[in-house]
Amino acid sequence: MGQRMWIMSGNLYTRRTFMKILSAGFAAGLGGINASCKKVINEEFFQKYFSEMTDEEKKRVVQRLEEKYLKKYGKSTRISFGEAKPNTLWGYGLDLSRCIGCRRCVYACVRENNNSRYKPQLHWIRVIRLKKGNLINLENAEHYYNPDKVPEEGFIYMPVQCQQCENPPCVKVCPVHATWKEPDGLVVVDYDWCIGCRYCMAACPYKGRVFNWAEPNIPKEELNTAMHYFGNRPRMKNVVDKCTFCIQRVRSGKYPACVEACPTGTRKFGNLLDKNSEIRYLIENKRVFRLKEDLNTEPKFYYFFSL
Amino acid sequence: MKGSLAYYAWCIFLLAVIFVGLKFYIIQLDQGLINTNMRDQVSWGLYIANFTYLVGIAAAAVLLVIPAYIYHFDPIKEIVVFGELFSASSIIMALMFVFVDIGRPDRFWHLIPFIGKLAFPDSLLAWDVLVLNGYLFLNIFVPVYILVRSYYQKEPNKRTVVPIILLSIPWAVGIHTVTAFLYNGLAARPFWNASILAPRFLASAFCSGPAIIIIIFQVIRKVSKVKIENEALFKIAELIAYAMFLNLFLLGAEIFKEYYSDTVHLAPLTYLYKGLEGHTTLVPWIWTSLSMNLVAFLIFLIPTNR
Numbered sequence: 001m002g003q004r005m006w007i008m009s010g011n012l013y014t015r016r017t018f019m020k021i022l023s024a025g026f027a028a029g030l031g032g033i034n035a036s037c038k039k040v041i042n043e044e045f046f047q048k049y050f051s052e053m054t055d056e057e058k059k060r061v062v063q064r065l066e067e068k069y070l071k072k073y074g075k076s077t078r079i080s081f082g083e084a085k086p087n088t089l090w091g092y093g094l095d096l097s098r099c100i101g102c103r104r105c106v107y108a109c110v111r112e113n114n115n116s117r118y119k120p121q122l123h124w125i126r127v128i129r130l131k132k133g134n135l136i137n138l139e140n141a142e143h144y145y146n147p148d149k150v151p152e153e154g155f156i157y158m159p160v161q162c163q164q165c166e167n168p169p170c171v172k173v174c175p176v177h178a179t180w181k182e183p184d185g186l187v188v189v190d191y192d193w194c195i196g197c198r199y200c201m202a203a204c205p206y207k208g209r210v211f212n213w214a215e216p217n218i219p220k221e222e223l224n225t226a227m228h229y230f231g232n233r234p235r236m237k238n239v240v241d242k243c244t245f246c247i248q249r250v251r252s253g254k255y256p257a258c259v260e261a262c263p264t265g266t267r268k269f270g271n272l273l274d275k276n277s278e279i280r281y282l283i284e285n286k287r288v289f290r291l292k293e294d295l296n297t298e299p300k301f302y303y304f305f306s307l
Numbered sequence: 308m309k310g311s312l313a314y315y316a317w318c319i320f321l322l323a324v325i326f327v328g329l330k331f332y333i334i335q336l337d338q339g340l341i342n343t344n345m346r347d348q349v350s351w352g353l354y355i356a357n358f359t360y361l362v363g364i365a366a367a368a369v370l371l372v373i374p375a376y377i378y379h380f381d382p383i384k385e386i387v388v389f390g391e392l393f394s395a396s397s398i399i400m401a402l403m404f405v406f407v408d409i410g411r412p413d414r415f416w417h418l419i420p421f422i423g424k425l426a427f428p429d430s431l432l433a434w435d436v437l438v439l440n441g442y443l444f445l446n447i448f449v450p451v452y453i454l455v456r457s458y459y460q461k462e463p464n465k466r467t468v469v470p471i472i473l474l475s476i477p478w479a480v481g482i483h484t485v486t487a488f489l490y491n492g493l494a495a496r497p498f499w500n501a502s503i504l505a506p507r508f509l510a511s512a513f514c515s516g517p518a519i520i521i522i523i524f525q526v527i528r529k530v531s532k533v534k535i536e537n538e539a540l541f542k543i544a545e546l547i548a549y550a551m552f553l554n555l556f557l558l559g560a561e562i563f564k565e566y567y568s569d570t571v572h573l574a575p576l577t578y579l580y581k582g583l584e585g586h587t588t589l590v591p592w593i594w595t596s597l598s599m600n601l602v603a604f605l606i607f608l609i610p611t612n613r
Contacts, residue, residue: 196410
């Protein structure tokens, strides 16, 4: 009995000193962080789910983010929570006869949306090159084409980005509801809620989503300061992001950056619920198709050939 | 009970390995998952692969529990607790793999039901969080309960323990089925989006889990005074033979379907077994795995070889 007590107290003794050392080190580490830094860390850690935040809390979040970007990039930014306009469902049209594969849309998107430029280089738009006569079999697509001049003879080019599906598989699989479909049809990610599990990336049939594998590298001079909370505000490492049809632009009456950047008029955009919109005209008068329609994702990205 | 020198040396070795892992994990936390060399093209790698493997071997404890508690096979009944502890430790490892794989472990609380926003029942990952933690609880509760009762020199109360153990049988099948459904439900991945996935996962798990259990029992026999009868190991080997047959049969079914139909969906299998366009990194691994499966099956099939 006495021996057991000795062993027990022996164990307790070593455990107690271990805990003492551990907590001393922990306290020393914590003490090194000054008070305001700790407050920000606490606020970031405990930030509530978006739809459960009050307007006050959302304002506070935006304030904190704007302070953070000011410190990091030296520019004052404007982050809006612009809501979906009523009776709006955004649709995209892409004229495959006109795309020359110049990738201007890709880089306009990167600049507009504050994507990471390198380590990792994140492109929301992927242009793939297809051999003429072999269209729907995407197994033969080439994403890394690199000729001196485009377009190349015998090939067509097909840009792909998030298709803003009406029945999105990515939304279905997110374990924390960090991504959802907005009333105007845009599938958004709350970068502050995403846990970075990348299940949505596995679920997307179009490779529409990218992951910030490291802290994004954005040159300060090129920061686009007109931001939206769900759109182009700079992301942090280890979260998912994707094309949002330039939510910061379309909700204030502008076209997405890719539509404006395209030199050949390949890209069309509009409100699917507006009878007189360009996109409705295209769907009703051109032979439109969508990618992987047999997967029932109901994408809003309509491809067609005008010639 | 005090451990021998070898025991403490082994513990220190394991702690050293843990320490090295922790060091690299801190680097990963600091720099981002870019250090894993995963990229958008392959956004799930060894972390998730090992997670799936560990869930599988955790489920395999059921192959000990069924003979012990349903068929009252005595040689196994004495050692079933080891199987449950083995399950508990592999589940802990599986959960840790998920933890190091998610990009934002600081947002881990988002996964806790009611406190965060767990997307149950829509997301299979949400199901996995619940069933894995439930299984962990079952497999920790029973051995700890039995240990505490025996510390006080009392027999475990059968009415407490047996229902929980019986619950762990379908639950074990459940954890690996949910993990299989995680992949199965992705229409975007045709190689996974096949009904055969859950049966195949279970069949292969019931091969690899008991195999590790056999190795562990041999080690236990050598280094401690715990008696494990040969009959127990023979029975486990016999069960592995049945599971391996199912595993190989399902593999054969997969191979037939893809090679005979010869659609574009043949590509993943070709990539594994022959390589695609010069990319052959995985080919030696899959062939080694396949040959080991076949050899193991033949060894365990013949009773005298066990």
